Amino acid sequence: MSEPTPPSTTSHPPSNPPSEPQPQPSTLHIGILLFPGFQALDVFGPLDCLNVISWKNPTITPSLTLSLISRTLSPVSTQPPHLPSALSQSILPTHTLTTAPPINVLIIPGGWGTRAPLPEYITYIQRVYPSLKYLLTVCTGARLAARAGVLDGKRATTNKIDWEEVVALAPGVEWVREARWVSDYGGKVWSSAGVSAGVDMCLEWVEGVWGAEVADQVERIIEFRRWRDGGVDPFA
């Protein structure tokens, strides 16, 4: 094979410290934010992992709900607001920021759209954060979480191309530059590097929540070459 092989052992143990085993919640009410100019793969990488889990595990499926949350119920486009001729796709939200049911897992994707003010989204993140069991940001999704202040005092990462700009927004965050993904010491806050790193982070999170067999099952079904060491980043 011609590609870097993911290391099988962790060479940077401090960047992904083991966390205490936690009781598995009876139900995970997952929400993902959709805003104009979201990055398609930031959303559909992790969500397709969850889709596959929900097909294959009848004991898990009844304990999962998924809300696709936007400002309105109108379709949300990946179109960057400043690039009207870019190719794009539109997906349907299931709930608005005001009608979404209670969630205990929030996924925040990145994308060009994270540069917009999005005040309702920032308020939503601030409002739901205390009741979350897990917050997962993908790529520049960390920009929204940082702007909401919920990463302050936490270990986090983000994509490499916007690195300086994002970290400057939130000096109170313990930013980790060389990371494919980072989980904060308490295990509540997870963040990934750019776009496709969200799948690696998601599978690590899945392994922590439901065990290695479930993560391996997803990996096999989506034929994804998982990167197992969050502390080594080929793009850092």
Add this chain to the structure above:
Amino acid sequence: MSEPTPPSTTSHPPSNPPSEPQPQPSTLHIGILLFPGFQALDVFGPLDCLNVISWKNPTITPSLTLSLISRTLSPVSTQPPHLPSALSQSILPTHTLTTAPPINVLIIPGGWGTRAPLPEYITYIQRVYPSLKYLLTVCTGARLAARAGVLDGKRATTNKIDWEEVVALAPGVEWVREARWVSDYGGKVWSSAGVSAGVDMCLEWVEGVWGAEVADQVERIIEFRRWRDGGVDPFA
């Protein structure tokens, strides 16, 4: 620009033979099929690569169009028809099978839905195939192409989990089991292994169409650890 470019380090040269350089078309009219129970990542892996290209390359963007083609204009769900409690997402088509503009690139994603009869889709594939410059199938998207007969006499691959079932449908296809992706000798027909392999295939195709710099740009922006040897398959 010539295409397709063979992998730079191919250990199984017969599986991705070099083909004759072809003139680059002035415009690529890309269509992707959406049907109930499509696999989300089969669609959004390749499409997000194209999205990024359209942001970053003002000389390419005007030469690209994208149609998301379904039987009707209603939102199309990833929900497998037989798994009503599975998590799912819905996306908006832009055209129907009968109203879609002429295309010269067709992408066929896989998913549970490829097991359904889908007669209108089969007819559509048969109808547009002769005018295509490129056909790309992802995962069990090869099932639809095989059922349409357009893979007969061609080299192709598909995902590993449905392997026996798909190859049995089309004994006239030169199926290549150990392949992350395969391009047929003429360079018109491309097919990938399961789900995430579609991104590797897409980047190889992108490199052939627009050159290595454009492919590398996408790889860097989506922080994707690209697999460069189509003839080696970690899941075979």
